[in-house]
Amino acid sequence: MALDMDKLNEFIGRFVGDLGATVAAGNVVIGHRLGLYKALADGPATAAELAAATKTNSRYVAEWLNGQAAGGYIEFAPATDAYWMTEEQAFALTNPDHPIYMPGAYVLALGSLRAVPRIAEAFRAGEGMGWHEHDEEVFVGCEQFFRNTYIGKLIPSWIPALEGVEEKLRAGARVADIGCGLGASSILLATEYPNSHVHGFDYHDRSIELARKRAGDAGVADRITFEVASAAAFPGSDYDLAATFDCLHDMGDPLSAARHIRRALKPDGTWLVVEPYAADGPGGNMNPVGRIYYNFSTMLCVPSALSQPGGYALGAQAGEAAIRQIATDGGFTRFRRATEWPFNIVYEVRP
Numbered sequence: 001m002a003l004d005m006d007k008l009n010e011f012i013g014r015f016v017g018d019l020g021a022t023v024a025a026g027n028v029v030i031g032h033r034l035g036l037y038k039a040l041a042d043g044p045a046t047a048a049e050l051a052a053a054t055k056t057n058s059r060y061v062a063e064w065l066n067g068q069a070a071g072g073y074i075e076f077a078p079a080t081d082a083y084w085m086t087e088e089q090a091f092a093l094t095n096p097d098h099p100i101y102m103p104g105a106y107v108l109a110l111g112s113l114r115a116v117p118r119i120a121e122a123f124r125a126g127e128g129m130g131w132h133e134h135d136e137e138v139f140v141g142c143e144q145f146f147r148n149t150y151i152g153k154l155i156p157s158w159i160p161a162l163e164g165v166e167e168k169l170r171a172g173a174r175v176a177d178i179g180c181g182l183g184a185s186s187i188l189l190a191t192e193y194p195n196s197h198v199h200g201f202d203y204h205d206r207s208i209e210l211a212r213k214r215a216g217d218a219g220v221a222d223r224i225t226f227e228v229a230s231a232a233a234f235p236g237s238d239y240d241l242a243a244t245f246d247c248l249h250d251m252g253d254p255l256s257a258a259r260h261i262r263r264a265l266k267p268d269g270t271w272l273v274v275e276p277y278a279a280d281g282p283g284g285n286m287n288p289v290g291r292i293y294y295n296f297s298t299m300l301c302v303p304s305a306l307s308q309p310g311g312y313a314l315g316a317q318a319g320e321a322a323i324r325q326i327a328t329d330g331g332f333t334r335f336r337r338a339t340e341w342p343f344n345i346v347y348e349v350r351p
């Protein structure tokens, strides 16, 4: 069979881009950790100047700068040997409190990839790997990756898309944030709605420990309670709002979680389900966003679900039909896609 050279070259071009991005990932995390992006955003600098400003070694910084510039993450002016950032690069790479902060995603990616040997074994054995068994960078990276979306979307767009929920939160509501991780969503809700009390639950003790610290740092510890609890057995009742942010598909038994949430909600309460953007079948997910999610899901979401009893492993590309089925089987009668953006679908689920 004759090779189609055009197709081969196109495929090799894809490989070159992917390989460059893969090896650049560590340098994005280094830039984030050492403050290199932040310092460069202050104004054009040579390698020596950036190294001096960040108290780093100029030879390493020179190599880092060239890799970043070759990848289009920063700019280079050969005439002056200076490197600089556009407004857009600085916006997306320097401020963890912006709606977009790209380095957090790389922290999560590198942390996830540390599990490759274990996951390769799991492919053969069919075993799971619990969320809690991953490298700490997975927990922190996940927080850093998702928090920016929540800053940009949760308060301005997702809460207002739910019927009557914003009013309840302003007046003072009981909120359960289930599978809360490091509590990024819980803290935003508690900050924006000071009359409400947020109860954050996660089965992972280390995440809860970090979430408590984050709440203290944010000055909202008096209106948040973080507890170690599984989604199918968290304490409390009469919640006005229950929320699962990007975690329902990570559970081995999302059905028991749905049933428990149904019991814990007030009769007029709302379950906010935030899930990765996905079509119902793989055919609709063959795109760059689907690629990100399927690959994270192989390292994190499917192993997490397989590590738990329940028999489910929905994966990060579960799609609306699967989520609706869980909600309906869990005893909910109203299910609606409230809003969406390219990375998430937000469902409103009511008793």
Ligand SMILES: C[S@@+](CC[C@H](N)C(=O)[O-])C[C@H]1O[C@@H](n2cnc3c(N)ncnc32)[C@H](O)[C@@H]1O
Pocket: 131, 132, 142, 143, 146, 147, 178, 179, 180, 181, 182, 183, 184, 185, 201, 202, 203, 204, 207, 229, 230, 231, 232, 244, 245, 246, 247, 250, 251, 252, 304, 308
């Ligand atoms: C992808 S992280 C999302 C964390 C957080 N909701 C966020 O958006 O940043 C998934 C979280 O679900 C938690 N989780 C997985 N299975 C769980 C279960 N059965 N009960 C409670 N939490 C669970 C994990 O510990 C992890 O913190």
